[in-house]
Amino acid sequence: MSQDPKWDSWRSRWFELRYKPAGMLAFMLHRLTGLGLVFYLFLHLAILSKLGGGPESWDSFLALVRSPLISILDGILLLGVLFHGLNGLRLTLIGLNLGLRWQKASFWVILVLSIALAVWGSAGLWILNK
């Protein structure tokens, strides 16, 4: 613990996962993935701007995309998209007072499903890129 209670309090709210119920974990992950997707949108636009640099610029970028590191990053992106999208559906249903009693279970189902699909999808991308 630091000597600053305000910092400790803020850190425990956002970074201490112990005692956090499923609903709060979903709340945090939804925001984290949302921010990540906004960051990716700008990154995507920056990458597309390479098309303006001609075929050579684009081809060198494609060579980079085929590296295993990019496949891992693709997997993380896919995980963020899947979790954010599926949790958005979960929140819509909960917000309509539908399936309230399964709100905790549905978070874990969505998390596991997102991880499984992201692993499967990124492995597929890596195989296609080889």
Added chain:
Amino acid sequence: MVSPTTISLNVRIRRKQGWQDFHVTLPASAYVLDILEEIEKQDASLLFRHACHHASCGSCGLRVNGRERLACVTPLAEVARAGRPLRLEPLRNFPVIGDFLVDFSSFTGGLDGVDMPLVRQAEATSVDDHAYVRFENCIECGLCVSACPIAGSDPQYLGPAALAAAWRSLEEPRQSNPAGLIALVDGEQGVWRCHAAFECTEVCPSNVNPAGAIMALRRLLLSRERA
């Protein structure tokens, strides 16, 4: 194995000037409120509130290791961690008067705003053979507001306790001004500000389920718009 009869632990208390450490030895069967009373013997300037000692008055709410709890019914053995100090802090999202004393004016004002006087009924209400949930289970402890991430980012938000009270008022046929109440909960600081983190329901010591009430209110508002 023989259970220890006493627990010795370091307690870290959040005060205006920063963290202050204390050391206490208490029976293993003690509660967090006993810690505060023990520390008060060491430092009489410690400010905290308590009354009933059995989760009825709602006055001893605080955060234990970052989590909202009622000090009177939180067993020490449940929250003490070996080798680590027990961290005690006042509730969030309320102005701190001193140590564990927080200003509840906005909280009680919110309950007044939704026509929920601070009066409890002894029996559950039943009208037309329909059993109504008693919102009066709420002990006005403020734990839900402290745990709510939206109340933390927007002090104008009506908050889980007031919205649950509003749902109770609307569910209760004796409500005198349903149109005004519906307009209030449908407003900018009403049910649509909730982001469904369910922290309020998790920490509620009386099983009021404020998040469930908020979602029920949303459903009610949508069905009224459709009609």
